[in-house]
Amino acid sequence: MIDQVDLSLVNWARAQFALTAMYHWLFVPLTLGLTFLIAFFETIYVKTGSEQWKELTRFWMKLFGINFAIGVATGIILEFEFGTNWSNYSWMVGDIFGAPLAIEGIVAFFLEATFFAVMFFGWNRVSKGFHLLSTWMVAIGSNLSALWILVANGWMQHPTGMAFNPDTARFEMQNFFDIILSPYAISKFTHATTSGFALSSFFVIAVSSYYLAKKRHVLMAKRSIAVASVFGLVASLMLAYTGDEAAFLDAKHQPMKLAAMEGLWEGTTNAPIVAVGIINGMKRPGDFHEPFVYEVKIPGMLSLLANRQAGSFVPGINDLVYGNKEQGIMGATDKVEKGRLAVKYLADYKHAQKEGDIKKASAALVEFKKYQQYLGYGHLKSPEEAVPPVPLTFYSFHMMAAVGSAMILILFLYFFYTARGKLEEVRWLYPVGILFFFLAYAAGEAGWVVAEVGRQPWAIQGLLPVSVARTDIAPVNVKLTFFMFLATFTLLLIAEVKIMLKQIQIGPKEVA
Amino acid sequence: MIGSLDHSTLQQLWWVLASVVGSLFLFLTFVQGGQTLIWQLGKNDTEKSLIINSIGRKWELTFTTLVLFGGALFAAFPKFYATSFGGAYWVWIAILFTFIVQAVSFEYRKKPGNLLGATGYELFLFINGAVGILLIGTAVGTFFTGSNFILNEYNFVRWTNPLRGLEAAGNIFNVSLGLFLVFNARVLGALYLLNNIDFSGLDDFRQRTRDAVLRNFLCSLPFLLVVVAGLLTMKGFNVDPVTGKVDMVAFKYLKNLLAMPQVLVLLLAGLGLVIYAVKQTMTKQKENGIWFAGIGTVLVGLAVFFTAAFNNTPFYPSKADLQSSLTIYNASSSHYTLTAMTYVAFIIPVVLAYIAYVWYQMDRTKLEASEVSGQEAEENY
Structure with a gap:
């Protein structure tokens, strides 16, 4: 199916996607949550008629607009990068993957784009009520957009509702509702949006704490914090809950990712969670190195969290690579072997068809169907290639989980002191709130590293490795565009941050 | 109900839908056209701000329509998406870059501390309006002149020219189509400004804008001539409906127009409406030309897309390997996906309705100079 894979090409294409996605995720979470906060602020303004709340709304709206523009700039590239850098992917799964992207455009982007103009320029052109409606529409539109793109992402993590068609050599949609109602889609959507809500709350809290x-x-x-701390607290609790759900799904459908998240090499019953650990960088699949240089474990916790059953067995990386008969786990070793047969029979089928040998073709097809579920594994060079980068996945996951948990506490403190009317006295809390704004960003990015690096080498989990998904192009092209994006986005980011800081320094208009 | 439609009907329907989105985009390029007129028409800060705030309230609509055009093609014709974006790599990357820099420019141009200064962002807007549209036109030109790719038995694309799509810019027909679109966008841009801005007390500015309509229309004519003459005389790609074999046929696109008189009517009516809009604007001092020229542009766009794909024509032909050429039938999604997407498409009238309503609400009073300068200005671009 593929001739000489150029690994440097695949890696540059991955690096470019990671770069653009991570830049995009600097702006998206703030868009997702800040729109809702602004909608709350404006609702209070419309209810009370207070000019102070109006100015407060306008101030956050201005910061929102600065962030939104660069979010759009980084977003367009992602949609088209599937085509430019992952052309084979676009063909092989376009029948399924294209739909949510198109739906995102139809139902979400137009809501945002249309009502955004009213939100910013309509204060004197439309009625108060219609303006408020427009603000809500932007909030709903941006979150609907997250829904559809995360349906698409959820499908990459856990492909359902489709079948492989050997004649077109692609996967084709069989059930639309399986795809949009997939538990992965819902998990991705709820976890990503609540993380955006929490981060946006920290943004409002950080700027307000500075004041x-x-x-x-x-x-x-104080008013801004009052609204943001409640919204943030609820969001961060939901974030923890949906995070737990995500890990539970990983245990079921992406056990290799879960094993990498916890640095679990040997499967075991009563599996522990590593509270703190330093990974042994020498460790490779199948060897006898110790996995950790230093670790603090909580016994049994992983079994409980992953399977929701105390003492249950959680497979480790080695079980998943080499198999574990006792637990009935087929390893990547066997899957690769079967996958290579699938690749061979598919090629035979294609060849026989070209020759017009119908008998030979149908015989090859019968054989292919026996092994087709392992087709993706047939493209791996070795079973060990099925293992994602463990240290990066492990550290990212632990950082995210630690910050995520602490966020709940900090948001609670802001809420608590606001409710007691003592926010002006707890001055030590302000730098903590500002610090956690940055930590929340780091945690959000780390979350995406877990989700995406943790499922390598797969573009589509178990079906399509990145080495096949790529475009057939000389690596120099992708390298060049990588640096073009890096330079452009960095320049725009600096401009954005400078403008943002300047506006924060200017501050809201004070009205009596 | 839709599930009972056969595959080829759905494929045609989705080509029509994608063509409508693409043609609406061409109308909405009045934003890009306006972006290239900022320096020419805006002689002082207020005039510049008026231009930027007028088109700036619509830029996201244009942007979103382009994104939807890409998304709809991905969903309905994934083989085209995979082949063209992965293959003609540099053309698309270049187009995307011009849209990346556009997206921040309206918002950042006047903000204090913006790093690049107002002129920097105005340059970005100019690049998007000129280079972006030129390249889009060039890319559409390849629907007729063909590209350099080969698909293997797994339908994976190999591009045979190292310029990865930029070679299309070496073809006079492609470039002429691009330049025609650039000047047409400028005509539309000037017409939109005439319609949207309150010029009271700004008579010079109004005259300059009006002159720009005629001047850019005249500039577009030679390129239109090359495109039309080329289209009517060139050899084109033809697919045999029975065997599926692609070969070259003399006067293919002329034959398409004659075989589909409704498309010919669209083309002539579209061009007629643009000419009528320019005439009314220049001789009768009308300010509603944008609607005639806009609808005209949509009709011309539809005619172009239909000529490229219907009547047994591969819409994305390959010069390198005729049999790799893409038709709406071999490049499309499965019957199931097209059916599902068609149900989704029922929401489009709702979308169009709220866009129209908001457009009306926002544009029923014209943009005044007082809005973009003085006290109110802070909220604006």
């Missing part, structure tokens, strides 16, 4: 520390715009800052 409190400087004793500027005190009333506005």
